[in-house]
Amino acid sequence: MAARSKARKRALDLLFEAEQRKVNALELLRERLASPVTEAPLNEYTVTLVEGVVDHWRDIDEAISTYAHGWTLDRMPAVDRAILRLGAYEVLYASDVPEPVAISEAVALATELSTDDSPKFVNGVLGRLLEVKPTLL
Template structure:
């Protein structure tokens, strides 16, 4: 597994864990940086991803809500929400990652970690985010 792919998975796990535990993502991130819970500390790109999502949280959620066509954030699976937030940040604010790669990586995450319908949903929503990203920055 490529380094950035692993980092995306770790970032998704952190976002998911924070939501499930009802704790602040930023606080959880700082705790994990200060005292890693595994032998391997969080990859630098995972930290960049989480911090990027945190910096643009409200815009990301507003964008996902606007373009999800009938799906509220609360109705989405938690793993899908996390993958969509990461993918949206990469598409809109990270010029080093091509949109197609960000979309494919988010889809791959939900293929292994979410429902059977999730890949199509995530792919469609992130494709729309890619189309409108110029209006978001």
Template structure:
């Protein structure tokens, strides 16, 4: 597992944990930074804070492209994987869109349901198409 893959997985852990504890998105990050177990890298912090700061826009984009699925109805792992990847697609310049999708699909394969990898790939493909249409 590559370094950035680990950082994405840690970001997913923090986001999922925050939801399960009824905290705001990323609300468990300060405690995780204090304990630093497992270690929290700067890129993990960037992802968690970026998702939290842009949650409204990210969730709106995901809702638009997740045909037939509301965010609340999605498995928590899928929802937060999509948020991390959508943040990288929409708000970062140093991660190619295809890498964000590939990483999210691989984590979905490892951590979620059998149907999740294709679902995640489909939603993120639509996000990329929507981004391209807005740029044109």
């Protein structure tokens, strides 16, 4: 697995864990930076992703809610919410990542970690965000 793919997976793990534990994702990130729970320290890109998602949380959630037709954030599986937040951050705000790569990586995470229907759902929502990106920013 490529370094950025691993960084995305670890960012996803942190976002998911923070939501499940009902703690602030930045606080959890700081905790993990100070006291790592794995042998390898957090990748710099993992930190960038978590900080970016948190910095744009409201706008990301609003965009996902708007374009996930028929699905509220609360109704989505928690892992899909985290994947969509991460993917939306990369599609909308990460200028160093080609948008199709961001979508592909999010779909790969959904394929690996979520339901059979999740990859198609994630692809559809993020694809729509990419289409309307000029109107969102």
